[in-house]
Amino acid sequence: MLVILTDDQIFAPEQVCRSCVLANNNGQPRWQGGKLRCGQAIHKCTEQNLEQYECIMGFRIANIQ
Structure with missing residues (x-):
């Protein structure tokens, strides 16, 4: 499971990555292999x-596995 870490918080990738031009169509980081x-x-x-x-x-x- 992928998560976004800051100094004091944990976010789901959709909350951060959906506005990134490098994210996939679902707003997820490009995770492959x-x-x-x-x-x-x-x-x-x-x-x-x-x-x-x-x-x-x-x-x-x-x-995190």
Whole structure:
């Protein structure tokens, strides 16, 4: 499940990505083959199984499994 992280809040991607020109037709980040296509990996915490990415717009996106 993808979520958008800020310093003190968690958002659903639809709340942030729907206005991004790089989002798909459903307002979701472009996620394909286990990788974020509209950003880059910045952190992976193996203990919590949490991958973090930074999108081109500057938001942090986490893949929570």
